[in-house]
Amino acid sequence: NAGVTQTPKFRVLKTGQSMTLLCAQDMNHEYMYWYRQDPGMGLRLIHYSVGEGTTAKGEVPDGYNVSRLKKQNFLLGLESAAPSQTSVYFCASSRTMTGDANYGYTFGSGTRLTVV
Amino acid sequence: AQSVAQPEDQVNVAEGNPLTVKCTYSVSGNPYLFWYVQYPNRGLQFLLKYITGDNLVKGSYGFEAEFNKSQTSFHLKKPSALVSDSALYFCAVRDTWDNFNKFYFGSGTKLNVKP
Numbered sequence: 093n094a095g096v097t098q099t100p101k102f103r104v105l106k107t108g109q110s111m112t113l114l115c116a117q118d119m120n121h122e123y124m125y126w127y128r129q130d131p132g133m134g135l136r137l138i139h140y141s142v143g144e145g146t147t148a149k150g151e152v153p154d155g156y157n158v159s160r161l162k163k164q165n166f167l168l169g170l171e172s173a174a175p176s177q178t179s180v181y182f183c184a185s186s187r188t189m190t191g192d193a194n195y196g197y198t199f200g201s202g203t204r205l206t207v208v
Numbered sequence: 209a210q211s212v213a214q215p216e217d218q219v220n221v222a223e224g225n226p227l228t229v230k231c232t233y234s235v236s237g238n239p240y241l242f243w244y245v246q247y248p249n250r251g252l253q254f255l256l257k258y259i260t261g262d263n264l265v266k267g268s269y270g271f272e273a274e275f276n277k278s279q280t281s282f283h284l285k286k287p288s289a290l291v292s293d294s295a296l297y298f299c300a301v302r303d304t305w306d307n308f309n310k311f312y313f314g315s316g317t318k319l320n321v322k323p
Contacts, residue, residue: 096251127313132217134298134313135252182251196242197311199251 095119098183098200105173105207113168113203115183123186124166125150125197126158128179135182141166173207180204210235210303214314221289222322229284229317231299240302241282242311243273245295252298258282269293289321 096117105111115124122143127135137150139158147158155177157169166185170177184197211234221227233239240259244252256267263275273284284297299314 125311132315134212134214134315135300135311136313137311184252196244196254196257197252199244199253201249201251 096183096185096198096200098181098203100203101201102204103206105170105205107173107175107207109173110169110171111173111205112170113181113183113205115166115168115185115200116164117166117183117185117198118164119185119187119198120163121185121187121198122163123188124160125184125186126156126166126168127182127184128152129182129202130179138168138181173205175207178205178207210301210312212299212301212312212314214297214299214317216317217315218318218320220320220322223291224288227286227289227293227319227321229297229299229319231282231284231314232280233282233299233301233312234280235301235303237304239282240304241273241275242300242302243267243271243282243284244298244300245269246298246316247295255284255297289319291321291323294319294321 099114125140126138136152141147141160144163159167181203183200186197213232242257243255246252256265258265258275266272271286296316298316300311302311
């Protein structure tokens with residue numbers, strides 16, 4: 093089925109470890125986004141991309157890096173994980189800046205990350 | 209500064225009764241407004257959006273929302289709630305004056321529909 097796929101779905105890291113979250117979309121969308129979801133705070137934009145080879149900072153970019161080497165993939169990296177990065181991470185994509193007329197943004201099912 | 213407020217952490221309604229989930233926003237330009245629903249262990253699903261035109265927007269699963277420019281609100285409504293509507297609802301706004309393609313999400317409202 094077409095959509096946004098995130099891997100892994102769950103991960104536990106020790107403080108200081110590194111990891112990469114993968115987001116893949118098969119809808120040929122130009123725009124891709126990484127959000128984190130924390131209780132009582134909604135979704136906050138970490139980084140986003142407006143096309144292959146581009147990335148930009150969102151609201152809370154510190155401690156994260158991203159890459160968009162291929163149009164269909166958007167990678168989120170944590171170089172040295174901290175307990176404050178314990179969260180649920182969502183990737184999203186869209187065809188246009190305002191989202192597809194029928195679907196808005198298409199979200200992945202999330203990655204639950206715990207840093208101990 | 210752009211922002212979205214969902215003043216209620218939780219809304220409880222009985223099945224069959226009308227429901228309202230509140231959202232107010234603040235933007236510099238004109239708003240693009242969205243509602244999303246999140247079921248447990250799932251990503252957000254698009255419900256509806258307002259870009260321009262008719263202030264009453266109809267969306268998925270019988271939901272609708274009314275854009276009120278003077279009150280800067282975009283409340284989500286449904287005439288008759290179902291138990292299956294129980295989920296977490298997020299309001300989001302994008303400012304047309306914002307060149308950086310940022311969506312601002314509210315903190316979410318948990319809707320509980322009791323049988």
